[in-house]
Amino acid sequence: MFAVQTTESAAFFEIISNPESFSALCDVLMLIVTIISVVYAYRAYQHQKDRCKKETACNLAKYYASNIIDKYGDIEYVFNTSGISKIIRDIFPLNKLQEFDKDELDRLFQEASLPVKDFEEKLHNIDPMSILGAQMSRACTPEERTNMITSYTKLDDDGKPKVVNELYLRVDFEREISGLLNELEWFAMNCRYGLADEELMYQSLHKTYISTVWMLYYYISHRNENNEDKLYTNLVWLFIKWRDRLSMIKQKTEAKRQKHLKKAAALKPKVHEGSPLK
Numbered sequence: 001m002f003a004v005q006t007t008e009s010a011a012f013f014e015i016i017s018n019p020e021s022f023s024a025l026c027d028v029l030m031l032i033v034t035i036i037s038v039v040y041a042y043r044a045y046q047h048q049k050d051r052c053k054k055e056t057a058c059n060l061a062k063y064y065a066s067n068i069i070d071k072y073g074d075i076e077y078v079f080n081t082s083g084i085s086k087i088i089r090d091i092f093p094l095n096k097l098q099e100f101d102k103d104e105l106d107r108l109f110q111e112a113s114l115p116v117k118d119f120e121e122k123l124h125n126i127d128p129m130s131i132l133g134a135q136m137s138r139a140c141t142p143e144e145r146t147n148m149i150t151s152y153t154k155l156d157d158d159g160k161p162k163v164v165n166e167l168y169l170r171v172d173f174e175r176e177i178s179g180l181l182n183e184l185e186w187f188a189m190n191c192r193y194g195l196a197d198e199e200l201m202y203q204s205l206h207k208t209y210i211s212t213v214w215m216l217y218y219y220i221s222h223r224n225e226n227n228e229d230k231l232y233t234n235l236v237w238l239f240i241k242w243r244d245r246l247s248m249i250k251q252k253t254e255a256k257r258q259k260h261l262k263k264a265a266a267l268k269p270k271v272h273e274g275s276p277l278k
Helices: 002-017 019-082 084-091 102-111 116-124 128-137 142-152 166-192 198-215 217-223 233-266
Strands: 153-155 161-163
Touching (some): 019 084, 019 198, 084 198, 102 217, 128 166
């Protein structure tokens, strides 16, 4: 043992006494320290980046709940009461929505054997009372509701409320749809470019997000007449990503369920025999 230690000490003193060998040893040690520092710095950067993405996702989810959900609820209420929601589900199958442009829109109308003009006429003739009801549901005070009733209704000869200034109601409704699309585009942009953790938001927001974009498919595709100047590209990207993820999860869940059913069917029931009579 003493001989080995002596030999190692001698080799060490030989290295440090040789300027070239000592310099090479220092370079190796510095390289190792640099690599370790870079690894730790990168891990700290990744940790900070992931934390920022999660924090941004939480803030976005809060904004989504405070702003987007309310607007979605208003439009959904109007479409449900007017029967447009059912038409959208029938004409625009969820799994066929891919390009979100005018060509795809026209093709889906042809496959459904429904003229575009009939659908557009139904959109333009939405009952203004439904629009007013949606707006009143968001009123924060009785005074605000009273002002809306006074501004948009009057009593007819039979004493029943009748909507007036319905043109302004329709314009407000169209403006609300455009505003919602812009907010969804901004929301999706944060997800697409890694500013927020979209997987974290998917758990709680994917159902309403997919439903909202599906409901507004006509308004998106109708404005995308060519592929060069497409609108709402980030919105569409997130819709397709979340829709396909949801479909894949459903398929895996169904496959597991079928597997469990087959295993259960293959098991033979146990027959319990009682003790013999004495």
